[in-house]
Amino acid sequence: MSKTGLPPRRAAHHLLEEITGEGRLMSELIGGGALDHLAAEDRARAQRLATDALRGADRADRMLKPYLKKEPPETVQNALRLGVIELVSGEAAHGVVNAYVEIISLNKHVSSFKGLTNAVLRRISEEGEKGWNKRANPLTPGWLRQPLVAAWGRKSVEGIEAAHFAGAALDLTAKGDASVVAEAVGGVLLPNNTVRLKDAGQVSALPGFETGDWWVQDAAAAIPVQVLDPKPGMKILDLCAAPGGKTMQLAASGAAVTAVDQSHSRMARVKENLKRVGLKADCIISDAFDFTDDGFDAILLDAPCSATGTIRRHPDLPYAKDGSEFMELIEQQERLIDHALTLLKSGGKLVFCTCSLLPDEGEIQIDDALERHEGLTVDTATREKAGIDPAWFTEEGGIRLRPDYWADLGGMDGFYIAVMIKP
Structure with a gap:
């Protein structure tokens, strides 16, 4: 030093x-x-x-x-x-x-x-x-604050900004019994069984790291797989899989998991994480649109997005970005939904999620997908899982998560999640 x-x-x-x-x-x-x-x-x-x-x-x-x-x-x-x-x-x-x-x-x-x-x-x-x-909480830069206020209202955005300023605790997803992991690391259990630590220190020094008992994953990021509700033997595709937290969740359920990502370095990280926790998945390096294997029982599409839901952890984002690339991302999300549906068997589940606070990357995407695909429906049967407050349910059948939710527990990342059923 x-x-x-x-x-x-x-x-x-x-x-x-x-x-x-x-x-x-x-x-x-x-x-x-x-x-x-x-x-x-x-x-x-x-x-x-x-x-x-x-x-x-x-x-x-x-x-x-x-x-x-x-x-x-x-x-x-x-x-x-x-x-x-x-x-x-x-x-x-x-x-x-x-x-x-x-x-x-x-x-x-x-x-x-x-x-x-x-x-x-x-x-x-x-x-x-x-x-x-004596100064008020920091405001989000105007280019992002304006659409957030339009979407959620000024008071809610002030709550989001308070969560951003407070930062994020360390969240862990347990491979097995979450209560055992919570006791071992001195954490608390959140309503969705995520283990939260406020003062974690060095992650690799925590009990259970070497033995692969858990992996780091924000509570909100764990919910898409929880509402997908994977079962042993299901054939599941994790499209856009890196860094692999959801891949590990799916594999831990006993499902047969195929993980696809176009980045060699990011897929190497997925493989390393799977090896550490003793789980298996078929890892394929491919552009999502070039991957054409089909017949999956379920697909998890954690689509590339603005990442505006992760500002608690990444406060650089609203200063490095200006929103100019968002339209391109929104169009890519539409294409990914359409492509994923071609890989899904009839009656199969497509879970679409983004770590975004913008309705254009969530609620509106699902409204548009339902218009584009006759017979496509949103499944609300699993929304009760994962300790989800009914107030987080959205009109079109999805789930809206925000940093100001679970405020007394330390908040969560912003996410949107919807489960669609292919006709």
């Missing part, structure tokens, strides 16, 4: 620059080696700093605004955001201020702002945690 703390701070600043300026995702940056030059402890600190700054960016900006005559360049604003996050969390003001002044000084394009950086962060240090706590 660095003695000065400057390397992880510079790395965190670089992450913010790439996310807010270049539209790149945190996972893409870290997977591409953006933090590989740091020691392990500094890597963790840099990622944590950047994540916290993104999660609290709107609140940080509001705290900074009284001290800025006009908004500085984004590079400076990102340094100030990081400084705010550290100062309000109790870091020594002297070290924090000096570090971000140096970061600005080292950038010739904005070095003239080092005096402003110094003055503003010193003022923020005087406000400290008290000033931070």
Whole structure:
């Protein structure tokens, strides 16, 4: 670990620059080696700093605004955001201020702002945690907030934003008895039998990791398979399978599972996960539209989507994206539903799900699918499973999950789920 703390701070600043300026995702940056030059402890600190700054960016900006005559360049604003996050969390003001002044000084394009950086962060240090706590929860960037308010109403969106700001606990899906896993890891059981840990520490050090007793999976992400209700011997296709949490759920039921994904690296991860937990599935690397085997009893289609339901875990998303690619994703989802139906036997189940908060990627997709396919119906018989509140049932027969649901238990990712029956 660095003695000065400057390397992880510079790395965190670089992450913010790439996310807010270049539209790149945190996972893409870290997977591409953006933090590989740091020691392990500094890597963790840099990622944590950047994540916290993104999660609290709107609140940080509001705290900074009284001290800025006009908004500085984004590079400076990102340094100030990081400084705010550290100062309000109790870091020594002297070290924090000096570090971000140096970061600005080292950038010739904005070095003239080092005096402003110094003055503003010193003022923020005087406000400290008290000033931070009197500000409202951070708002979602406007390009996403507007459609969310239109869909769910302002009060509900405020609840969603509170869940986003709070972040996410670690959720585990048990291969066997969930209560045994909960006791072993010191977690609590959620209504759908997901095990939740608030302070998990290192995942691989938890009891049951080496023996494959569980895998990491948000509670909401476990519900699509639970409402599919797989049975031993069923022939089930997991289309767009990576990273494999749902594949493992299906395999654990005793079903004969075929997992398809077009990414070699992501499918390698699916195979690794299956091996660790001692489960089997036929893993095929293929574009979903090129896969033509048919006669499946059930298909799980976790379609590519905006991922707006995962902001609790990925606060970079609303800063890296602007919604411009959503129409292409929506059209792809339509095509995937149509293709999946050709692979399903008559009377078979198609579970469509997306980790999205947008009705265009959920409720509206199902309405449109029912119009395109005569005789296609939505099965509501399994909606009672998985501890689902009837208030989450939707008009067309699906299930809407939101981050503000189970708020007293720590929330969940946003998801939409519907079970369709092929005529």
